[in-house]
Amino acid sequence: xxxxxxxxxxxxxxxxxxxxxxxxxxxxxxxxxxxxxxxxxxxxxxxxxxxxxxxxxxxxxxxxxxxxxxxxxxxxxxxxxxxxxxxxxxxxxxxxxxxxxxxxxxxxxxxxxxxxxxxxxxxxxxxxxxxxxxxxxxxxxxxxxxxxxxxxxxxxxxxxxxxxxxxxxxxxxxxx
Amino acid sequence: xxxxxxxxxxxxxxxxxxxxxxxxxxxxxxxxxxxxxxxxxxxxxxxxxxxxxxxxxxxxxxxxxxxxxxxxxxxxxxxxxxxxxxxxxxxxxxxxxxxxxxxxxxxxxxxxxxxxxxxxxxxxxxxxxxxxxxxxxxxxxxxxxxxxxxxxxxxxxxxxxxxxxxxxxxxxxxxxxxxxxxxxxxxxxxxxx
Numbered sequence: 001x002x003x004x005x006x007x008x009x010x011x012x013x014x015x016x017x018x019x020x021x022x023x024x025x026x027x028x029x030x031x032x033x034x035x036x037x038x039x040x041x042x043x044x045x046x047x048x049x050x051x052x053x054x055x056x057x058x059x060x061x062x063x064x065x066x067x068x069x070x071x072x073x074x075x076x077x078x079x080x081x082x083x084x085x086x087x088x089x090x091x092x093x094x095x096x097x098x099x100x101x102x103x104x105x106x107x108x109x110x111x112x113x114x115x116x117x118x119x120x121x122x123x124x125x126x127x128x129x130x131x132x133x134x135x136x137x138x139x140x141x142x143x144x145x146x147x148x149x150x151x152x153x154x155x156x157x158x159x160x161x162x163x164x165x166x167x168x169x170x171x172x173x174x175x176x
Numbered sequence: 177x178x179x180x181x182x183x184x185x186x187x188x189x190x191x192x193x194x195x196x197x198x199x200x201x202x203x204x205x206x207x208x209x210x211x212x213x214x215x216x217x218x219x220x221x222x223x224x225x226x227x228x229x230x231x232x233x234x235x236x237x238x239x240x241x242x243x244x245x246x247x248x249x250x251x252x253x254x255x256x257x258x259x260x261x262x263x264x265x266x267x268x269x270x271x272x273x274x275x276x277x278x279x280x281x282x283x284x285x286x287x288x289x290x291x292x293x294x295x296x297x298x299x300x301x302x303x304x305x306x307x308x309x310x311x312x313x314x315x316x317x318x319x320x321x322x323x324x325x326x327x328x329x330x331x332x333x334x335x336x337x338x339x340x341x342x343x344x345x346x347x348x349x350x351x352x353x354x355x356x357x358x359x360x361x362x363x364x365x366x367x368x369x
Contacts, residue, residue: 032348048307069288070288135308148313152316165308166306168305172297
């Protein structure tokens with residue numbers, strides 16, 4: 001393994017085990033590691049990868065695959081994917097038995113309630129960082145704002161909002 | 177075993193009999209889920225696992241989902257692992273996990289190659305628009321999950337502390353969690369009393 005692959009493995013194993021509350025909570029740490037600490041890409045490139053990953057089907061953490069691919073090609077894909085999805089899956093597998101035993105314990109509900117504010121804070125942080133790196137021209141800021149309101153207020157499938165954003169972007173209006 | 181077409185007819189859903197999938201059933205089921213799951217996979221997972229295939233009944237699904245939300249990792253990935261594990265141990269878990277990420281990985285790498293290979297101004301504009309929309313969706317997600325704590329000042333304060341530490345101060349996640357999670361637990365438990 002090259003030093004880059006080792007770094008990827010360490011970063012994504014850590015992220016895998018810290019991802020309480022789902023994938024979006026670790027987005028800021030992922031960005032900090034690959035943009036600021038290792039400087040493998042710009043913040044803007046990271047946001048573009050996040051966007052591409054959102055346009056793909058399946059679980060919403062496919063940005064992991066793209067980061068691995070960008071940094072180290074196919075070996076990078078393999079390493080980041082294994083490191084990101086392996087450790088948390090092993091924890092899930094092992095926890096399955098304990099879960100059956102502690103099913104009716106009241107502390108379980110309380111621990112879950114205690115994690116909610118963290119999830120809210122971390123997802124809001126993800127949103128802020130991705131928006132700052134993305135919406136740097138007025139039309140892009142408009143797209144972000146409209147999609148944010150539409151996504152919150154209306155029951156529109158996210159894919160339509162992404163497609164609409166891509167179409168408005170394609171016109172080039174309001175971009176440099 | 178109940179007829180697959182009559183799941184709702186059962187008077188007590190928690191004792192409703194379920195179908196045991198083979199490893200191949202798990203693989204194909206989650207492969208399909210990975211291919212169609214745009215945006216949110218969870219409602220589709222529920223339809224597949226409970227309504228269509230009857231691998232789990234409603235109560236079992238809710239219980240497993242509770243576990244998956246409680247553990248690190250994406251809920252839907254954990255759910256795939258837990259269901260695979262429940263029926264066929266590590267072999268089932270690996271089949272389910274691999275199946276659910278295989279197709280999306282292929283799609284995302286294809287999109288990535290398009291993005292890097294045909295990097296003209298039109299494509300750049302289009303991807304800039306896509307990225308802006310993805311950012312907007314993330315904001316809407318943050319707003320939606322904030323709704324349940326909107327009348328809880330202490331929870332809002334803790335959410336703000338996390339936000340400032342991570343987004344403004346750019347502190348590493350691990351030490352931030354080590355300090356703020358116990359704090360969050362402590363005040364949530366006190367408030368619940």
